[in-house]
Amino acid sequence: GNSVTQMEGPVTLSEEAFLTINCTYTATGYPSLFWYVQYPGEGLQLLLKATKADDKGSNKGFEATYRKETTSFHLEKGSVQVSDSAVYFCALSDGAGGTSYGKLTFGQGTILTVHP
Amino acid sequence: GAVVSQHPSRVICKSGTSVKIECRSLDFQATTMFWYRQFPKQSLMLMATSNEGSKATYEQGVEKDKFLINHASLTLSTLTVTSAHPEDSSFYICSARFISTDKQYFGPGTRLTVL
Numbered sequence: 530g531n532s533v534t535q536m537e538g539p540v541t542l543s544e545e546a547f548l549t550i551n552c553t554y555t556a557t558g559y560p561s562l563f564w565y566v567q568y569p570g571e572g573l574q575l576l577l578k579a580t581k582a583d584d585k586g587s588n589k590g591f592e593a594t595y596r597k598e599t600t601s602f603h604l605e606k607g608s609v610q611v612s613d614s615a616v617y618f619c620a621l622s623d624g625a626g627g628t629s630y631g632k633l634t635f636g637q638g639t640i641l642t643v644h645p
Numbered sequence: 646g647a648v649v650s651q652h653p654s655r656v657i658c659k660s661g662t663s664v665k666i667e668c669r670s671l672d673f674q675a676t677t678m679f680w681y682r683q684f685p686k687q688s689l690m691l692m693a694t695s696n697e698g699s700k701a702t703y704e705q706g707v708e709k710d711k712f713l714i715n716h717a718s719l720t721l722s723t724l725t726v727t728s729a730h731p732e733d734s735s736f737y738i739c740s741a742r743f744i745s746t747d748k749q750y751f752g753p754g755t756r757l758t759v760l
Contacts, residue, residue, distance in 0.1 A: 533688070565751075572649060572738070572751035573689075618688070632679070633740075633749070635688040 531556045535619050535636035542609055542643050550604040550639050552593075552619035560621040562586075562595050562602040563633070567616045576604075576617070609643045616640050647673045649741050651752035658729055659760055666724045666755045668739030674719035675741035679749070680712075683736040695722045729759040 536551040554562065561580045565573040577586030582597035591606045602619060619636040648671040658664050668678055676697050681689040693703045693714050701714035711733075713725040722741075726733055738754040 570753065572753040573740075574751070575748065632691055632694065633689075634691075635681075637686065637688040 531560065531621060531623060531634040533619050533621055533634055533636035535617075535639050537637075537639070539640035539642060542641070544611055544643055544645050545608045546643075548604070548606040548609045548613075548641070550617055550619075550641070552602045552604065552636055554600050554602065554619075554621050556600075556621055556623065556634075558623065560623055562593070563620040563622070564591070564593055564602070564604050565618040565620060565635075567618065567638075569615070573618065609641075611643045611645055614641055614643050647671075647741075647743055647748070647750040649739065649750045649752040651737075651739060651755050653755060654753065655756045655758075657758045657760065660730055661728055663725055663727045664729055664757060666726075666737055666739075666757070668722045668724070668741065668752050670720045670741040670743075670750070673741075673743045673745070673750075676719065676744055677742040678716060678722040679740045679742075680714060680722075680724050681738045681740070683738060683754070689738060692724075726757065729757070731759045733757065734759045 532555045534553050563578045564576040566576045567573045577588040579586040579595035585594045593602050593604045616638045618638045620633045650669045652667045678695045680692045683689045692707045693701045695701045695714045695716040697716045703709050716722040736754050740749045740751045742749050
C-alpha cells in the first residue's frame with residue numbers, strides 16, 4: 530500500500546535559518562504529492578502540491594520538487610520566520626477516480642518552532 | 646477561502662455513551678467528505694469516505710457499526726462514535742472536497758476524551 534515517511538521532529542530553528550523537512554513515499558502508479566500545514570488551533574491547509582515527476586510546488590517561500598527517482602518530496606525554505614511555526618504534513622494521493630485530491634495518505638507530521 | 650467547521654471542538658464523555666461530531670462546509674458544497682483520526686505524534690489515518698446521499702466507504706480495520714457516518718446534505722456530514730470506550734479517545738478531523746475545484750479543505754478537528 531501507499532505510505533509516507535517524514536523526518537522526525539520537532540525541528541527548532543532561529544529566524545532566517547534555512548529549513549529542510551525530508552519526505553519520502555512509497556506508492557504504486559503516479560501519485561500526486563502535497564505539503565499541508567497546520568497552525569495552532571486551525572485545520573490543515575494546503576501549502577503546495579506537485580502532480581507529476583519534476584514538478585516544483587511553491588508557495589509563501591516554501592518549495593518542494595517531485596523526485597520520482599528518489600521517491601522524495603522534501604520541503605525547503607530559505608529563510609524561516611516566527612510565523613512559520615506550525616506542524617507540517619507530507620501527503621500523497623493515489624489519484625483514483627481521476628482526481629488529484631482523492632484519498633490522502635499522510636506522513637506523521639513535523640513540528641516546526643522558529644525562535645526570534 | 647473555503648471554510649470547514651467541526652462541532653464540538655472538544656468533548657468529554659463517559660464510557661458507553663455515544664458522541665456525534667458534525668462537519669460542515671460553510672461556503673461551498675461538498676459531495677465528498679473524509680473522516681480522519683489522529684493519534685498523538687502520529688499521522689492522520691483515513692477512517693472513511695462519505696458521499697452525499699449514499700453509504701460511507703470505510704477503510705480496512707475501521708468498524709462500521711462503531712463509527713456511524715451520515716452525509717445527509719452537500720454541506721453536512723456527521724460521525725457518531727457509538728458506545729465509546731477510552732481507546733476511542735483521539736483527535737477526529739474531517740475534510741470536504743469542493744465540487745468546483747476538486748480541492749480538499751480540512752476542519753479544525755474535534756478532541757474526544759472518553760473517561
